[in-house]
Amino acid sequence: MMPPLVLRLNMEKADGRRLRLWLPLFVLWLVALPFVLVSLPVVLLILALLGRKPFAVAAAYWRLFTALPGSSLAARGRGVWFHLELI
Amino acid sequence: MSENRKRILDLLAQGRVTADEAERLLAALESTDRQGSSATAAAEAKYLRVQIEADDKDGGETRAKVNIRVPLRLLKAGVRLASLLPPEARDQMNAALREKGVGLDIDRIKPENLDELIRNLNDVSIDVASRQGRRATIRVFCE
Known part of the structure; x- marks a missing residue:
């Protein structure tokens, strides 16, 4: 179970101009990791105080996050085509 | 031909089931096979x-x-x-x-x-x- 590592964006216009973009999301996760590690106990504590199941909620969000790879959206119309994909 | 289908046809040949019963058994077998393949497809x-x-x-x-x-x-x-x-x-x-x-x-x-x-x-x-x-x-x- 891995979070999305790369966001791939392809765009093409009717005149042939193309844009291909690979966004390395893993860099973003590496930057965000220390903040998550610091804030996670606080969030879990707040959830526990609110009477929620903190670990079940955290696990559900993690599952959602790691299920994102493979998602894709492609659209074509009016001389433009684009494709967005999480890898 | 599947093993179950062969067995039903054998029973029919031996006269242990009537043609109607054999038809019903074969239909039930096909329905089970279809459900099985649909469940497999869903799982895959x-x-x-x-x-x-x-x-x-x-x-x-x-x-x-x-x-x-x-x-x-x-x-x-x-x-x-x-x-x-x-x-x-x-x-x-x-x-x-x-x-x-x-x-x-x-x-x-x-x-x-x-x-x-x-x-x-x-x-x-x-x-x-x-x-x-x-x-x-x-x-x-x-x-």
Whole structure:
């Protein structure tokens, strides 16, 4: 179970101009990791105080996050085509 | 020929079952096989795909096309997360949905219901026509 590592964006216009973009999301996760590690106990504590199941909620969000790879959206119309994909 | 089918035909040849009974047994066997293969396909499916093809604004031959692929794991994770929502939030969501004319009860969406939906969602195709004469086709299937 891995979070999305790369966001791939392809765009093409009717005149042939193309844009291909690979966004390395893993860099973003590496930057965000220390903040998550610091804030996670606080969030879990707040959830526990609110009477929620903190670990079940955290696990559900993690599952959602790691299920994102493979998602894709492609659209074509009016001389433009684009494709967005999480890898 | 499968082993079970052969056995039924043997029983018929031996005169231990009538032709009607053999036909019923074969039909039941086929139905079980179909259910089995559909369940296997559902278990193997990894993505929910939604394809939309619609007439472009200008009409004519150009067709706008949208293709969305959603991992089934994401849907299942979303359903699990929905089950962890606090009751008051679910009530608010249900009320908002009802207000918009959607008779959907969030409390009744369970992961097992989603499995059943995927099993039955072989290939759904919806044709939509607007008052202006524009047409769209929506296909939903698992792959």
